[in-house]
Amino acid sequence: MDTFQDTxxxxxxxxxxxxxxxxxxxxxxVGAGTMAPETFLRVLGPKPYRVAYVQPSRRPxxxxxxxxxxxxxKHQQLQVILKxxxxxxxxxxxxxxxxxxxxxxxxxxxxxxxxxxxxxxGAWGVGWQVMLDGLExxxxxxxxxxxxxxxxxxxxxxxxxxxxxxxFLQNVDSVYDINWxxxxxxxxxxxADEEQFSVYNFELADVSFLWREFELHExxxxxxxxxxxxxxxxxxxxxxPAYDQALKCSNLFNLLDARGAISVTERVGVIAxxxxxxxxxxxxxxxxHTPDQKAVA
Amino acid sequence: xxxFLLEIGTEEIPDWMIVPALDELHRRFAAxxxxxxxxxxxxxxxxxxxVLMAKDLAExxxxxxxxxxxxxxxxxxxxxxxxxxKNGVSVDQxxxxxxxxxxxxIFHHHMKGRRATEALEQKLxxxxxxxxxxxxxxxxxxxxxxxxxxxxxxxxxxxxEMVPIEVAGVRAGNTTRGHRILGSKKPVxxxxxxxxxxxxxxxxxxxxxxxxxxxxxxxxxxxxxxxxLLETLTYLTEYPSVIHGSFEASYLQLPREILSTVMRHHQxxxxxxxxxxxxxxxxxxxxxxxxxxxxxxxxxNERVLRARFNDARFFWDSDNRRKLxxxxxxxxxxxxxxKLGTYKDKTERLAxxxxxxxxxxxxxxxxxxxxxxxxxxxxxxDMVKEFTDLQGVVGGLYxxxxxxxxxxxxxxxxxxxxxxxxxxxxxxLEGQVVSxxxxxxxxxxxxxxxxxxxxxxxxxxxxxxxxxxxKILFEARLALPLLPxxxxxxxxxxxxxxxxxxxxxxxRNYAYDEVNAALAAPWQTLADLADRxxxxxxxxxxxxxxxxxxxxxxxxxILSQAGFGSAAxxxxxxxxxxxxxxxxxxFVRVRDEAQAAYGYREKLTVVASLRPxxxxxxxxxxxxxxxxxxxxxxxxLLSSLLTEFSTIAxxxxxxxxxxxS
Numbered sequence: 017m018d019t020f021q022d023t024x025x026x027x028x029x030x031x032x033x034x035x036x037x038x039x040x041x042x043x044x045x046v047g048a049g050t051m052a053p054e055t056f057l058r059v060l061g062p063k064p065y066r067v068a069y070v071q072p073s074r075r076p077x078x079x080x081x082x083x084x085x086x087x088x089x090k091h092q093q094l095q096v097i098l099k100x101x102x103x104x105x106x107x108x109x110x111x112x113x114x115x116x117x118x119x120x121x122x123x124x125x126x127x128x129x130x131x132x133x134x135x136x137x138g139a140w141g142v143g144w145q146v147m148l149d150g151l152e153x154x155x156x157x158x159x160x161x162x163x164x165x166x167x168x169x170x171x172x173x174x175x176x177x178x179x180x181x182x183x184f185l186q187n188v189d190s191v192y193d194i195n196w197x198x199x200x201x202x203x204x205x206x207x208a209d210e211e212q213f214s215v216y217n218f219e220l221a222d223v224s225f226l227w228r229e230f231e232l233h234e235x236x237x238x239x240x241x242x243x244x245x246x247x248x249x250x251x252x253x254x255x256x257p258a259y260d261q262a263l264k265c266s267n268l269f270n271l272l273d274a275r276g277a278i279s280v281t282e283r284v285g286v287i288a289x290x291x292x293x294x295x296x297x298x299x300x301x302x303x304x305h306t307p308d309q310k311a312v313a
Numbered sequence: 314x315x316x317f318l319l320e321i322g323t324e325e326i327p328d329w330m331i332v333p334a335l336d337e338l339h340r341r342f343a344a345x346x347x348x349x350x351x352x353x354x355x356x357x358x359x360x361x362x363x364v365l366m367a368k369d370l371a372e373x374x375x376x377x378x379x380x381x382x383x384x385x386x387x388x389x390x391x392x393x394x395x396x397x398x399k400n401g402v403s404v405d406q407x408x409x410x411x412x413x414x415x416x417x418x419i420f421h422h423h424m425k426g427r428r429a430t431e432a433l434e435q436k437l438x439x440x441x442x443x444x445x446x447x448x449x450x451x452x453x454x455x456x457x458x459x460x461x462x463x464x465x466x467x468x469x470x471x472x473x474e475m476v477p478i479e480v481a482g483v484r485a486g487n488t489t490r491g492h493r494i495l496g497s498k499k500p501v502x503x504x505x506x507x508x509x510x511x512x513x514x515x516x517x518x519x520x521x522x523x524x525x526x527x528x529x530x531x532x533x534x535x536x537x538x539x540x541x542l543l544e545t546l547t548y549l550t551e552y553p554s555v556i557h558g559s560f561e562a563s564y565l566q567l568p569r570e571i572l573s574t575v576m577r578h579h580q581x582x583x584x585x586x587x588x589x590x591x592x593x594x595x596x597x598x599x600x601x602x603x604x605x606x607x608x609x610x611x612x613x614n615e616r617v618l619r620a621r622f623n624d625a626r627f628f629w630d631s632d633n634r635r636k637l638x639x640x641x642x643x644x645x646x647x648x649x650x651x652k653l654g655t656y657k658d659k660t661e662r663l664a665x666x667x668x669x670x671x672x673x674x675x676x677x678x679x680x681x682x683x684x685x686x687x688x689x690x691x692x693x694x695d696m697v698k699e700f701t702d703l704q705g706v707v708g709g710l711y712x713x714x715x716x717x718x719x720x721x722x723x724x725x726x727x728x729x730x731x732x733x734x735x736x737x738x739x740x741x742l743e744g745q746v747v748s749x750x751x752x753x754x755x756x757x758x759x760x761x762x763x764x765x766x767x768x769x770x771x772x773x774x775x776x777x778x779x780x781x782x783x784k785i786l787f788e789a790r791l792a793l794p795l796l797p798x799x800x801x802x803x804x805x806x807x808x809x810x811x812x813x814x815x816x817x818x819x820x821r822n823y824a825y826d827e828v829n830a831a832l833a834a835p836w837q838t839l840a841d842l843a844d845r846x847x848x849x850x851x852x853x854x855x856x857x858x859x860x861x862x863x864x865x866x867x868x869x870x871i872l873s874q875a876g877f878g879s880a881a882x883x884x885x886x887x888x889x890x891x892x893x894x895x896x897x898x899x900f901v902r903v904r905d906e907a908q909a910a911y912g913y914r915e916k917l918t919v920v921a922s923l924r925p926x927x928x929x930x931x932x933x934x935x936x937x938x939x940x941x942x943x944x945x946x947x948x949x950l951l952s953s954l955l956t957e958f959s960t961i962a963x964x965x966x967x968x969x970x971x972x973x974s
Contacts, residue, residue, distance in 0.1 A: 080627075083627075084624065084627055085620065085623060086620050086623075086624060087624070100454070101452060101463075103463075103465065106324060106493075110493065110494075120494045121494060121495070122606070122607050122609050122610075123602075123609060123610060123613065124600035124601055124602050124605075124610045124613075125493070125494065125601070126325075126549060126550075126601055127324070127325035127360070128325075128549065129325075129327035129328070131448065141450075142448060142450045142462075144325060148613070149609070149610050149612075149613025149614050149617065150580050150582075150598065150613060150614040150617040150618070151613065151616075151617045158450055158452055158463075160450055160451070166455055167455065168454060168455050169454055169455075170450075170451060170452045170453075170454065184613065184616075187616075189616065189619065189620065189623075276646055283648065284648075284651055
């Protein structure tokens with residue numbers, strides 16, 4: 017039987033053979049593969065792109081101290097972006113399931129409506145959750161908007177929930193029992209993160225420290241975006257570092273939220289602050305990648 | 314006469330959007346191609362195809378004549394020549410007609426009927442591309458065609474001919490696709506005659522009715538009847554098969570509400586019932602496959618359900634470690650509405666309001682206060698975060714498990730009820746009180762800051778809240794005067810009056826004028842109001858009533874024309890013997906009898922008996938006597954009568970035949 021890593025290798029191989037760049041995870045804390053710049057920024061503008069990568073995704077509020085067999089503070093997504101979407105995208109996707117050893121003739125596959133939306137990113141799309149014998153294994157989305165901008169080419173985003181799919185393939189009831197590599201279970205590799213980060217996120221994180229950090233990153237992002245509006249040489253301007261600052265804020269917001277530190281009145285406002293940064297970066301990125309913007313500005 | 318077939322092949326359409334889309338396609342096709350006589354239409358569909366089949370289309374639509382109006386002869390020869398040239402004829406080939414303004418040229422334009430293929434080619438793409446969906450998308454690039462999901466193939470056949478249309482870069486042809494997994498991997502060729510059979514051979518059942526029957530055939534009598542779920546599954550599959558699974562009986566220790574919600578809403582399974590009506594440790598799933606030969610699908614679904622139930626059990630155990638009563642302060646972290654603060658604030662207002670209502674209607678104050686304090690606490694539990702639809706229900710279940718007492722638990726469990734006009738009201742008086750207080754608080758607060766529903770915009774579901782209060786008060790007949798509770802908010806008063814009126818008209822089926830007449834009287838509680846309308850409705854067909862209502866209107870006019878506003882007593886000494894004195898005596902008798910009568914029906918019957926005396930009075934007496942004292946006395950008599958009439962309902966609101974004609 018394939019291990020966790022075998023299955024990941026096979027999925028990467030499958031998409032690589034269909035022309036996708038295989039990227040490594042983004043090296044900042046993110047809540048989903050969508051937030052990595054390989055998706056968030058690359059879907060903007062008219063340039064075709066194809067990429068696949070595993071993205072460890074942190075959702076502080078979903079932590080369960082390692083006690084729940086299916087809920088994780090940090091889970092792994094395999095994210096595929098195909099821009100523009102090939103006409104046979106669903107056939108290709110089903111092929112990827114065959115490639116990791118799912119005999120589709122022996123199973124029940126359904127595409128059930130699920131429209132994805134990320135208010136902090138100003139992004140939404142329509143699509144499905146893909147159900148395999150009643151288990152949600154993939155989120156499939158046709159992006160329509162990102163950073164509040166209508167997309168030129170409509171990309172398909174395929175997000176595989178790796179723990180779920182692989183627990184299914186290995187026929188185990190708890191993600192912690194998944195064989196990660198010969199001789200190593202998921203629990204050996206990850207249980208300590210789940211325990212410790214649950215304690216930190218829910219109990220020990222210093223709220224005033226997190227708020228200060230949030231404001232520092234927000235300030236830095238705003239400073240860069242304001243500078244961008246004024247500079248002449250936009251080609252080399254650090255829009256990507258500005259996006260890193262926005263990502264930091266997004267993760268800090270999630271942490272504060274899990275910690276129960278965001279009061280009612282603040283919550284909507286903080287989401288809007290993060291969204292403003294993301295939208296600002298998206299606009300700057302599009303401007304940077306569109307020829308002759310200087311004349312317009 | 315050829316038949317016509319259209320298949321729009323797409324990626325999976327959300328199940329609930331398929332039927333409305335087919336209906337609209339049907340309607341548009343009939344409207345656009347009605348002139349071809351193709352009225353024998355059938356539409357049908359699966360998640361991957363919207364299908365339209367028309368029988369016996371005319372190959373050509375009938376020719377038509379259109380009369381084009383030209384200039385008047387008086388406009389001179391230049392105008393006439395211009396018009397003739399435009400229509401490709403000479404002036405002497407045109408006829409003239411006379412209308413009100415004189416003689417004018419007309420041209421009989423002969424319109425040759427379009428050929429069916431041309432018409433289809435011209436109109437079909439437009440019909441398809443503009444089909445409305447609740448949520449649509451683009452996929453060919455910005456500004457491209459919008460549809461519910463990408464269109465991947467099209468079949469358009471008129472008899473043996475392909476209709477050469479193109480939508481979103483997809484050219485129509487004579488090839489379709491089978492079931493994603495079980496069908497041919499390549500497109501398969503169809504003709505009109507073979508279409509459904511070819512698809513069946515490729516594991517697609519085009520007929521929704523047949524798919525539905527296939528599912529129903531697989532459900533035993535023990536399966537919980539659930540038409541809505543059946544409909545969902547019919548449109549979620551192209552080749553449905555029914556499989557039976559089971560789960561460990563130990564999960565049955567979890568509340569049934571939670572098990573059912575997991576099965577129905579999360580997994581789309583039917584539940585199975587035991588002979589005594591309780592849940593059996595079994596479920597029925599519908600797959601999009603030809604059976605489950607290796608049993609893997611059953612195993613997979615069982616494992617998913619087990620994981621879901623484990624989650625629920627985990628939530629149940631961990632939530633119960635922190636009692637609802639300990640969670641009250643946590644409500645300060647849950648938003649009620651951005652401008653209206655938190656659920657902690659709401660709970661405090663709601664508890665005070667509930668206590669005062671309990672006092673008025675004689676509910677148990679301790680039960681109501683505790684239920685009100687705890688009813689929102691389940692919003693802080695993981696169970697409600699997971700199963701939002703179960704808010705309230707979960708609170709009730711936890712209250713019961715935590716020993717808060719049956720009455721408190723029931724009141725919490727029911728406090729969102731009724732969620733619709735069809736839903737029942739809370740089972741207990743205390744539950745009714747908490748439900749009313751919760752909804753009334755929401756209404757009061759929203760109206761206070763100007764969040765008032767307009768037209769179809771009602772984001773806080775205030776109409777439903779108001780209707781819920783009204784339904785409870787009418788059905789439970791609580792002794793609670795409603796409008797005084799909101800008299801500081803005039804807009805809310807009229808909003809509630811409108812809901813009350815709606816309930817009486819649309820749910821209880823009273824005539825609108827009966828409802829208006831009762832609403833205009835000095836009613837106290839909704840139970841009182843209901844009795845008044847009932848009495849009015851009861852007395853209305855009797856022969857005395859409508860004439861009396863007409864007289865009532867006449868009296869009202871006389872008094873208003875005379876500017877008579879005082880409540881002066883009648884001076885018996887000034888009454889003339891005959892009809893006037895008779896009327897007064899009848900009035901005194903009726904007043905006393907009505908006071909003694911039991912219930913509004915009896916009272917109204919007594920009042921209606923005044924009619925002959927009133928009629929005789931108006932037949933023979935002139936109110937405007939020359940002697941002002943007599944005149945004033947007569948007005949006083951009429952005023953007393955009107956007061957007597959109006960105590961139960963304002964009769965002048967009743968639309969009588971006389972008034973209508």
